[in-house]
Amino acid sequence: MRAVALLIALACTSEPIPADRAFGPAVPDLTAGSDATSRHAVTIHVPEGLGRVTFQAPDGAVHQVPCSTCHGPDGLAERAADPARPFHLGLTPLPAGVEPPSGALSRRLEHGQLQCAACHSSGDRDRLRLADGRELPFEDVVTLCAQCHGPQYRDYQRGSHGGMNGYWDLRRGPRTRNSCVDCHHPHAPAYRPVMPVFPPRDRWLDSSTKTETH
Amino acid sequence: MDASRRTALKALGASLGVAGLARALQPLVDWTPATSMDELLQKHYKALTKEELAVILRRLEDEARDTYGVDVTIEDVRPTPGVEFGYALNLSICIGCRKCAEACHNENNHDRSTNNSYIRVLEMEKGSLDMGKGSVDYDGPVPAPGKFYMPVQCQQCRNPPCVSVCPVEATWQESDGVTVVDYNWCIGCRYCEAACPYHARRFNWKKPELGASEINPNQSYLSNRVRPQGVMEKCTFCLHRTRKGQLPACLEACPTGARVFGNLLDPSSEIRWVLENKRVFVLKEDLGTQPRFYYFFDE
Numbered sequence: 473m474r475a476v477a478l479l480i481a482l483a484c485t486s487e488p489i490p491a492d493r494a495f496g497p498a499v500p501d502l503t504a505g506s507d508a509t510s511r512h513a514v515t516i517h518v519p520e521g522l523g524r525v526t527f528q529a530p531d532g533a534v535h536q537v538p539c540s541t542c543h544g545p546d547g548l549a550e551r552a553a554d555p556a557r558p559f560h561l562g563l564t565p566l567p568a569g570v571e572p573p574s575g576a577l578s579r580r581l582e583h584g585q586l587q588c589a590a591c592h593s594s595g596d597r598d599r600l601r602l603a604d605g606r607e608l609p610f611e612d613v614v615t616l617c618a619q620c621h622g623p624q625y626r627d628y629q630r631g632s633h634g635g636m637n638g639y640w641d642l643r644r645g646p647r648t649r650n651s652c653v654d655c656h657h658p659h660a661p662a663y664r665p666v667m668p669v670f671p672p673r674d675r676w677l678d679s680s681t682k683t684e685t686h
Numbered sequence: 687m688d689a690s691r692r693t694a695l696k697a698l699g700a701s702l703g704v705a706g707l708a709r710a711l712q713p714l715v716d717w718t719p720a721t722s723m724d725e726l727l728q729k730h731y732k733a734l735t736k737e738e739l740a741v742i743l744r745r746l747e748d749e750a751r752d753t754y755g756v757d758v759t760i761e762d763v764r765p766t767p768g769v770e771f772g773y774a775l776n777l778s779i780c781i782g783c784r785k786c787a788e789a790c791h792n793e794n795n796h797d798r799s800t801n802n803s804y805i806r807v808l809e810m811e812k813g814s815l816d817m818g819k820g821s822v823d824y825d826g827p828v829p830a831p832g833k834f835y836m837p838v839q840c841q842q843c844r845n846p847p848c849v850s851v852c853p854v855e856a857t858w859q860e861s862d863g864v865t866v867v868d869y870n871w872c873i874g875c876r877y878c879e880a881a882c883p884y885h886a887r888r889f890n891w892k893k894p895e896l897g898a899s900e901i902n903p904n905q906s907y908l909s910n911r912v913r914p915q916g917v918m919e920k921c922t923f924c925l926h927r928t929r930k931g932q933l934p935a936c937l938e939a940c941p942t943g944a945r946v947f948g949n950l951l952d953p954s955s956e957i958r959w960v961l962e963n964k965r966v967f968v969l970k971e972d973l974g975t976q977p978r979f980y981y982f983f984d985e
Contacts (some may be wrong), residue, residue: 475770488950489773495941627920627984630956630959630960630963631946631948631956631959632774632776632946632956632959632960632964633776633779633943634943635937635938635940635941635942635943635945636933636937636938636942636943637938638932638933639931639933640928640931640933640947640948640949640955640956641931641932641949643931644930644931645931645932650943655941655942655943663737663781663942665781665826665827665829666781666783666826666827666828666830666941667783667826667827667828668783668784668807668824668825668826668827668828669783669784669785670784670785670787670789670791670801670803671801671823671825672785672787672801672803672806672823673799673800673908675803
């Protein structure tokens with residue numbers, strides 16, 4: 473799995489622990505000024521197979537290929553555009569009367585009124601495209617989302633959107649952030665309903681907590 | 687453990703001295719083989735020296751191995767100077783999937799048969815904030831139309847009613863704001879459970895049922911070690927993790943990113959940003975409990 477380092481920092485300095493606190497495992501004294509200590513890295517998770525098309529070859533093998541496999545100067549897509557190809561099916565409208573082949577995913581672009589070119593570079597399909605024409609690798613997808621979703625991106629940067637893993641205290645360990653596309657599919661970003669896990673079971677001796685709290 | 691034991695102990699201890707007390711209690715020990723003499727005579731957590739505590743931790747580890755057939759590490763993790771924990775939950779984001787409750791169940795070595803967890807997720811009618819109207823046994827898919835979801839766990843109050851009602855000082859607030867229980871001192875009277883306006887405390891009606899492979903072996907004395915029967919337990923913000931700088935298990939498990947945790951004393955922390963930039967509120971503010979657990983909606 474690849475990861476993009478947001479903040480690279482030196483290893484944590486270990487500070488002396490006052491003797492009267494030395495009961496448990498060593499903990500640094502955080503009363504010292506915040507700039508006095510170096511911080512661990514925050515990395516943004518990059519989902520497996522990001523920006524690649526997954527398809528099954530006739531022999532059953534599953535392939536994950538970059539866009540340029542077909543969208544190159546000499547690519548398949550450029551040579552013979554076949555609207556019935558399963559991989560983009562549903563994203564692009566089917567010609568009238570054409571039924572999707574069996575096994576094809578039913579996907580539609582459900583992201584405002586956006587067009588493919590709002591996000592994908594037309595010249596180099598292996599790259600994303602910002603509104604000002606600048607291009608980005610797929611790994612930097614958060615920057616793409618950020619340009620249109622300022623409030624969520626601000627919250628994300630401040631840790632109150634998008635969740636995290638690892639350490640709240642970066643002096644003592646690193647942290648991983650989710651990518652926007654870990655939770656929102658870029659083509660249909662609405663968060664999908666899920667089935668809840670872990671129903672509370674009747675606590676066989678404690679009726680007071682059975683259904684309602686009051 | 688029952689209420690009379692500690693009471694009897696306390697009264698007797700004053701007049702007999704430790705050796706006499708041990709002899710006087712020998713019959714009682716014989717009746718309850720699960721309770722060792724060492725445990726009966728254990729001092730209050732706060733009165734223990736480092737050496738005494740080390741002995742107790744090793745004893746508890748041995749007991750865990752004997753009872754549950756698994757090697758565990760029980761540490762005593764102390765608060766970090768300059769740290770006071772705060773937690774905030776974004777109700778616009780939470781979808782009620784209960785993954786937090788499940789993670790708590792596993793992290794904190796809860797009894798498997800009851801699905802016990804320190805977190806209850808309330809399904810609430812949009813527009814209402816009345817905890818009493820929330821339902822906990824909803825079924826999916828979530829979020830259901832017209833509903834929102836409010837996970838409730840210990841609010842780590844600055845003014846904890848559960849602490850003041852405890853007759854034996856078995857529960858107290860630590861310097862980082864976490865209210866803890868000395869399970870070996872608790873007499874199981876359940877006053878604290880009744881006093882908590884958030885229904886955040888649980889009573890161990892029976893010895894927790896846990897398979898060896900289900901046990902989280904990274905334990906601490908004041909948090910997730912397997913609790914004895916007959917004592918109170920509660921959320922400790924996963925102090926065995928958070929006092930080492932890690933995030934609580936319920937936060938890491940949240941698939942929606944609704945939870946924010948950090949140090950209230952650090953002006954650059956995520957939790958401080960939320961308090962200063964979102965319109966946060968606390969549950970049952972009128973009671974004056976002053977929770978360190980905050981809720982907010984995105985505007």
